[in-house]
Amino acid sequence: MHVLKQLLTKTEVAEFRQALQHVPWLDGKGSAMGMAAAVKHNAQADRDHHQVQQLANRLLAKFGHNPSLMAAALPHRIYPPCFNSYAAGGHYGWHVDAAIMRLPDQQILRSDLSITVFLSEPEDYQGGELVIQTDFGEQSVKLAAGDAVLYSSATLHQVMPVTAGQRVAAISWLQSMIPGTALRETLYQLDLSIQALAGHSGVERAELDRLHHIYHNLIRQHAQV
Ligand SMILES: O=C(O)CCC(=O)C(=O)O
């Protein structure tokens, strides 16, 4: 699980929120697959609406420009973000996200990672925590507007009832070039280490090059594209 601080600035959050007031919203059940529909109680911006698609593309571009997200996820495909809203007891019970999704261009996406971008400040609503089952127990996530959390799509997770106020968020799914969590995590650690060493003046250039070489060759050996 990775927290990405300030994926969006507060100004960008305000622009998204403003724009979302002028698009059509639908019952979230319509976009839930299989058993997930029974436990989904929220609203979702109509993803067939051109303005919603523009917002999704804008957020997609922000994803692409975020080095931490790119390094942690090593994405091959990204689902156009969806915007959802929970209010008045709205919640999304325990579920797993669909393993296979179809992209607008009809290509198939295997969901390896899920991302939630918080678009409401935590003090503006009660409840609404994203609770994720991990090997280390349940993790409850409620972040500042503009922050995001990246987590395995294989987890069971839920959104707790929003008992006051409104929780607006964007969600998306990523297919990683490196499907296995353990290897992807190791590559991320290696990448972080290389970045840190690159910032030190005392590090021998040839050794840094060798580490770069190793990183890229590991991706070459394991990437599924
Ligand atoms: O809104 C969230 O934080 C997550 C929603 C979710 O789990 C989903 O839409 O599949």
Ligand SMILES: [Fe+2]
């Ligand atoms: Fe989900």
